[in-house]
Amino acid sequence: MLKTKANENLSLAHLSPGERARVVSVKGDGAIARRLMEMGIVPGASVQMIKSAPFGDPLEVRVRDYHLALRQNEAQTIIVSHKTNE
């Protein structure tokens, strides 16, 4: 019966600094998608946007207790949803 207003899906690249979300899926089936998932970005994992680099790219995110840098391009393949509970 939960109202899922804040639950619309968006990409990791759309999060603002400090915002947390949960990974829904990782698009693609190439080496990059595989590497992202090996690094712990799997559906259900919690991610937090930390900041973007001086020229807007790459991005720094926090996942599974560590910090990861990735570009906008890669971040756009990661679909997340805002946490409704917690």
Next chain:
Amino acid sequence: MSIGVHSTDQLVISAEKNPHALTIALAGNPNAGKTTLFNSLTGLRQKVANYPGVTVERKEGDWQVKDGSEPARLIDLPGLYSLDATSIDEQIARDVITGKVKDLPVPDVVVAVVDATNLERNLYLATQILEYHVPVVIALTMIDIAEKNGLVIDIGKLSEKLGTAVVALNVKQKIGLETLSETVLKIANTKSNGANWQLSDEAEKTIASLTTSANGHATIERQTIITELYGDELPTDKKRREVVLKARENLKSANPNFWQEPLLARYAWIENAVHESVHHKQEEKLSTSQKIDSILTHKLFGPIILFVVLLLIFQTIFTWASLPMDLIDGGFSALGELVRARMPQGLLTDLIVDGVIAGVGGVIVFLPQILLLFFFISLLEDTGYMARAAFLMDKLMHGVGLHGKAFMPLLSSFACAIPGIMATRTIENPKDRIATILIAPFMSCSARLPVYTLMIAAFFANKTVFRFISVGALLIMAMYLLGIIVAVCVAWILKRTILKSPAPPLVMELPPYRVPNFVTIIQLMFQQAWLFLKRAGTVILAISIILWALATFPQMPADPTQDEATHKSEQLRNSFAGKAGHLIEPVIQPLGFDWKMGVALIASFAAREVLVSTLSIIYNAGDGDDAESESLIKAVQDAKREDGKTAWTPLTALTMMVFFVLACQCMSTLAIVRRETNSYKWPAFMFVYMTVLAYIVSLVVYQGGKALGFA
């Protein structure tokens, strides 16, 4: 030219070892504290080489697991995140664990180094290793930091959940090392349970059907089948290959993302284990690293601080290196004189003094710079700042089609291309790595400075524009810029032609800042320097001797009416090198160069700064082999061509400088490229394209300058 360096790459270790000694592999993520543990277990008894046929570093050491018995062979695997074999490092690691590397037995135990502050991701690799059914002991590092962060880890529970031994370590304070040894001895040669995660029912059914059809050791087979189904390795047997491909199709029709299944299953398994054994004592607070990063990767301060850090490093390299460089230079000269005084006059003495000692000395003189550079690169790497530099510069590098990680190697190349090229190892994609290697020598290295200095002192000294800006300073800056611009253009072209590959993705860990471990840094610095000397040394020696021979033969009879300097100069004119200078004169004439400059150019293909000493010999300038020597400057200014015209004009000097920015005149660089790319193709390509490019640009500069009325 034959460059025989490869044989020194191979290690002969196995023969001298007791076959009963244990073989232990050390695996772990980058930044998990693996190197510190390796150093602590082996002391400084280590050997560094390459795995056969690839440039993956192979580090091995002796570990005295038990007092009084044969030490174990400890193999330090490259730092990696996964065993899926998408990179060479991963392939090698998997081969070592499964015993596929020639002269290495299947390890008796694998020590999986796991960073306690970053458990889940670190356990991913450990889980994959467990799947190979080798005995695994998990070495939990950074336990003190984890405790400080408020993590309480129940080691017994974690071990139970993972089904393998877990030992908590504090390597710095030597806590837990004995338990680690005991555990290794206890589990060696036992059978491991593997990692018992499960896939979806559909997938498990498929696997079960394949294991039974393959009949036999079901536990081993499960792992093989999972690799075949979800990895890139299909069975070689044609019949089985078809079965596996069919199974893949079935799985795919049920779930298009079926390849993700083992990945998800591993993480679910890990999350469960961690959830049961780790408790957070306090609320997560902003980490120290994050606080530091709020300044160091700040949008405005970040780049400024990076600029200042780099400036300080280069300032230090140039000031600190100058004293030892002078000492080495003086040392080799003294050694040469000593040998000349002690040995009878003759060809052999000349060979040793002018060929071997002078040639090798001319390269070793750069060793202080190389050592310092390696020191700073290791320091930045060890503290965690290197990843931040790549983070800050990635956007710029990406614009050229390169990786943020290419920034540091290119920057190092301003001091010397050799450490720069060796530092490209952190770039995973081989094409990006080669593109970076190919443009690194365009960065004006310190060996070009003597050439620039001589040209400017002779033709642009005391000239200013707008009364206060010195033309010399402007020119030096222009030469640095020219190198950078050409490098950018070449990278752009390479990435769209022969090294075409999609823009490299950036998925890079920003490790927590750590207090650097100076033992590790100093050790790394000497290891790298030693590799350089060993690999490049043989080539340098060979080419030095060849160049000496070219400048010495055919021999001129001594003429008692000539003084020694005149004789030397005459000798060089009539030597093969002199003749080669004449031979190439028609080719270099359009650049404004005469045959004497041709001789100097040929000699400087060994190393750029040789131009100065060769000009000094050929112009008979006596002792003036220093770029700031008055006699040499005067000799260059007064030099005449055969037709009596002045040999050098400011335009010729400028053209020469441009040629030196772009040409590949450094045998050490070629030797190191040969080693790092493991092929003769790339150094040959580098030599040819740089030289052709240098020729074309110099031609445009000279002819353009002439057309504009500059003489």
